[in-house]
Amino acid sequence: MREISGPGSCRSNVELQIVRVIVASLEQATVHVRCLRGPVRRGARFNRLGGSAQAIDLTLTQAVVYGHRVAELDTGLTAFVTLRGEGVQHLESGVLASGSQAVEGASPFA
Helix, strand or coil: CEEEEECCEEEEEEEEEEEEEEEECCCEEEEEEEEEECCEECCCEEEEECCCCCCCEEEEEEEEECCEEECEECCCCEEEEEEEEECHHHCCCCECCCECCEEEEEEECC
């Protein structure tokens, strides 16, 4: 599914499952994720936290797969990503009993 964000710019719907929050500050978090819907590219914006009414506005600034920085994550890949913006404090590590959290948003096309 694709959505138009503005004149001349296209974006695709994306989703990352939170496996574990590694480090979090007020505006930035390093998170171990699994890509549920991609490709997720640097600059992807996340504005929905699955199963929550909490407002977030997070931007993916970096993705690392097997120790190497990558420009995008394909569906099924796991990675360490850096998310920056408002709502970092609402990110939670996945727990088997309660299920896992996911962030949803849009990613710019290449």
